[in-house]
């Protein structure tokens with residue numbers, strides 16, 4: 084991979100999304116954070132400019148760029164220090180829509196994907212339940228085949244955009260064990276209701292909801308792909324979400340480091356800028372190493388994702404696990420270097436710190452990433468043992 088993966092086209096996108104953030108996002112950050120949701124109109128504004136689906140195919144209204152285009156958008160949003168809004172946008176674009184783009188029927192693409200990429204409809208993804216988060220196979224929401232429709236009963240927990248979405252792609256049980264399916268539910272369906280979750284630590288500008296399904300009748304035509312294959316579809320679909328989390332963590336850490344560097348040269352104590360103290364310089368040096376490592380692993384994950392799609396699972400999982408833990412430490416150190424003002428809302432670092440805490444939880448916790456990787460590592464040992472046994476026999 085070349086050290087700079089960004090082309091002229093990406094740089095033009097960077098210029099326009101940066102300008103857009105300066106005009107349409109940054110002036111409203113405080114208001115949206117206070118209101119605990121962003122304005123729905125931001126989806127439309129971003130859709131009109133093509134920022135929602137930069138890496139989706141042009142035939143669906145996307146930008147037709149590779150995933151580096153999405154990375155450019157993520158960085159501009161990270162630099163706006165409004166991770167809540169970013170999460171809302173990702174939960175709209177990169178969680179439910181790849182499923183419809185890759186497995187949906189032409190009618191589903193027409194009705195849901197195209198309007199969502201334009202920002203005319205808002206979307207969400209509902210996998211987590213009150214009783215099952217990490218253990219996706221443990222979900223209890225059911226969709227029972229009633230001939231021409233499914234009847235859905237159950238509940239979903241912590242669903243981003245849950246109160247503002249026009250449709251939500253949900254994981255449901257359609258049989259025993261891993262017999263799960265992914266179904267699109269319009270939020271005006273009778274029997275669907277939500278409760279807003281207001282008391283989050285951070286990500287205040289994103290809407291979060293608990294969803295309830297009470298005898299919801301959903302047309303069979305809303306099934307994505309084949310019935311019973313949903314578990315595998317969603318396991319694959321997690322890759323894009325985890326990649327986004329890794330990239331976001333990297334850029335928020337980078338943003339925090341830049342802020343800390345600047346502050347350390349401005350703030351004076353004991354007659355000199357605090358950046359002149361060796362302890363502070365070494366802390367900044369270690370933060371810079373961590374940011375660079377986060378960038379290396381997450382950029383490598385993007386490159387592999389572009390080449391191999393969801394088969395790049397191992398490096399994506401590593402990037403999510405690593406950046407999810409390490410970026411938080413950089414942001415924490417950046418807050419520390421700001422001293423008392425870091426603890427106030429005036430410098431933005433406090434918001435970055437509390438928002439970032441979700442990075443090791445959402446989209447699969449670090450422990451679950453380690454579980455996945457632990458199996459890969461042990462499989463490699465078994466594979467090597469098998470090969471050496473075979474070579475001894477031969």
Ligand SMILES: Cc1cc2nc3c(=O)[nH]c(=O)nc-3n(C[C@H](O)[C@H](O)[C@H](O)COP(=O)(O)OP(=O)(O)OC[C@H]3O[C@@H](n4cnc5c(N)ncnc54)[C@H](O)[C@@H]3O)c2cc1C
Pocket residue numbers: 174207208209210211214215216217218240241242243244283286291441444445446447448449450451454
């Ligand atoms: C603000 C916010 C927004 C979210 N948005 C969405 C969304 O849009 N859609 C959606 O579907 N979900 C969403 N989630 C849910 C999120 O993905 C889950 O919270 C996450 O996957 C963890 O699940 P859980 O909360 O049930 O924790 P649990 O699964 O109960 O885990 C609790 C703890 O136990 C550990 N643990 C569990 N199993 C194991 C194991 N086998 N080995 C070792 N440790 C283990 C976990 O790592 C964790 O530390 C959101 C959550 C939040 C907070």
